[in-house]
Amino acid sequence: MQKDAHLLDYLAVRRSIPAFxxxxxxxxxxxxxxxxxxxxxxxxxxKLAPWRFIVYRGEERARIGEELLKLRLAAEPNLSDELIEVERTRFTRAPTVVAVVSTAAPHFKIPEWEQLMSAGALCLNVLMAANAHGYVSNWLTEWFAFDTRAYPLLGVKPEEKVAGFIHIGSSDFPPVERPRPDLAEIVSWVGGSDD
Structure with a gap:
């Protein structure tokens, strides 16, 4: 079996960069x-393509941040100054934000769970495709991914779900490794032996 050394090297060090x-x-x-x-x-x-993209760029990102802040303040009027700034800058931390929206629905043959997992795979593929183009990326959800009051603002339909917001940009910060699970703790072997 011929290995793709470049892809293996990438996967060995793949890391998200914080959006901020x-x-x-x-x-x-x-x-x-x-x-x-x-x-x-x-x-x-x-072949349902049970997902879609919404791309947020330019000045519209700042407007969305202000509107998200209003929603958050309506629910939590005593936010600290620090959290107010966090809400205001949700969509301006990166130059581009891509929402991956799941359009999963009941189907006579394809379980909704499989459709939802396809949307999750799509999020990871956006990260990797952005990295392949030389950009850094991060997959976030945040509270407004689950708050349907924000859906009209974000362009999400009531029957849809947000799988993630992929932040894409450049960075001067080196990726920092984080602890990864020990393979022995997350793998169960059933049958076969290559010893």
Whole structure:
């Protein structure tokens, strides 16, 4: 079996960069279209494409942040100054934010669970395709991914779910490794022996 050394090297060190460490430039429209085209090559039982993208760029990101702040303050009027600034900058931390939206629905053959997992695979593919184009990325959800009051603001339909917001940009910060699970603790072997 011939190995792809470049892909193996990438997977061995793949790491997300925190969104607050991102800066310009982000991908151009053409680069982003290619990132999303590559990302959409995910397992998709039944070829349903049970997901879609929403891309947030430019000044609209600041407006969305202000509106999210209003929603948060309506629920929690005593937010600290620090948390007010966090809410205000939710969508301006990175030059580009891509929502991966699950459109999973009942189907006569394909379980909704499989459709939801396809959306999760799509999120990871966006991260990797952005990295392949030389950008850093991070997959976040945040409270507004689960708060349907924010859906009209974000362009999400009531029957949809947000699988994640992928932040894409550049960074001067080196990726920092974090503890990874010990393989012996997460793998069960059933049958076979290569000893």
């Amino acid at each position: 460490q991102m800066r310009d430039p982000g991908p151009s429209k053409g680069e982003l279209e290619e990132i999303l085209r590559l990302a959409s090559r995910v397992p998709d039982h039944g």
